[in-house]
Amino acid sequence: MTAEYREQILNNYLRVLQNVEEAAKNSGRNPEDIKLVVVTKKQPVEVVEAAYQCGMRRFGENYAEEGLIKINALNQMNDIEWHMIGHVQSRKARLVCENYQYVHSLDSKKLAEKLNTYCQQRKMKLPVLLEVNLSGEISKSGFRIAGISDKQELLNTIDKISTYEHIEIHGLMTMPPFSINPRDSIPCYDLIIELQKYLQINRPTINWKELSMGTSFDYQVAIEKGATIVRIGEAILGSRNK
Numbered sequence: 001m002t003a004e005y006r007e008q009i010l011n012n013y014l015r016v017l018q019n020v021e022e023a024a025k026n027s028g029r030n031p032e033d034i035k036l037v038v039v040t041k042k043q044p045v046e047v048v049e050a051a052y053q054c055g056m057r058r059f060g061e062n063y064a065e066e067g068l069i070k071i072n073a074l075n076q077m078n079d080i081e082w083h084m085i086g087h088v089q090s091r092k093a094r095l096v097c098e099n100y101q102y103v104h105s106l107d108s109k110k111l112a113e114k115l116n117t118y119c120q121q122r123k124m125k126l127p128v129l130l131e132v133n134l135s136g137e138i139s140k141s142g143f144r145i146a147g148i149s150d151k152q153e154l155l156n157t158i159d160k161i162s163t164y165e166h167i168e169i170h171g172l173m174t175m176p177p178f179s180i181n182p183r184d185s186i187p188c189y190d191l192i193i194e195l196q197k198y199l200q201i202n203r204p205t206i207n208w209k210e211l212s213m214g215t216s217f218d219y220q221v222a223i224e225k226g227a228t229i230v231r232i233g234e235a236i237l238g239s240r241n242k
């Protein structure tokens with residue numbers, strides 16, 4: 001970890017914060033309504049430490065076990081919030097409950113049930129977002145929403161999930177299809193807003209406020225469209241070990 005690299009991370013971070021603020025103001029929003037999750041997947045512990053020293057406090061990991069190495073290494077820093085943003089296999093549910101404070105990628109009833117069981121044992125409440133797949137890509141996880149029947153099925157799933165008292169729905173998350181132009185994400189973000197409205201009308205007692213969308217590539221567009229949480233990795237920490 002060189003001083004140059006640390007300075008680079010700090011500069012990137014400050015630039016991203018400024019861009020977030022501008023994007024919010026451009027769309028008449030309060031910048032304070034947008035939370036930044038710094039995605040640390042495939043980054044070593046030293047990079048996360050440097051990010052912490054630069055003031056970052058919310059980190060996102062894709063793989064429960066890979067994240068655990070960093071969570072353990074930084075366990076003295078108890079003001080960090082660890083977010084699980086990748087697909088969680090049911091058998092990793094316990095590990096996630098024990099080590100993460102927020103789950104963006106709830107994508108099945110089965111996972112909800114498992115998370116609830118372990119959170120109950122720990123007498124905790126875990127905030128979760130429902131991941132939705134709006135692009136129809138097979139490779140992506142998340143609840144698939146194409147036709148009316150998918151929406152009805154999602155409502156049924158939500159009714160089941162909302163009986164679990166130890167997980168708490170806070171909103172929705174999505175990952176748009178890969179493209180080369182950030183504005184290509186717009187149709188996907190329009191769909192998630194539409195879905196959010198549908199859920200607010202049909203399940204008004206549940207909190208649908210949070211929208212986790214936008215990465216390094218398109219976070220400004222996502223904020224213009226209403227993102228409340230952006231998940232940014234490379235624009236701050238530089239390229240990942242491949």
Ligand SMILES: *Cc1c(COP(=O)(O)O)cnc(C)c1O
Pocket residue numbers: 039041062085086175214215216217231232233234235
């Ligand atoms: C990797 C990842 C990100 C961050 O991507 P960057 O291009 O590094 O900003 C955000 N969300 C999810 C789900 C990811 O897997």
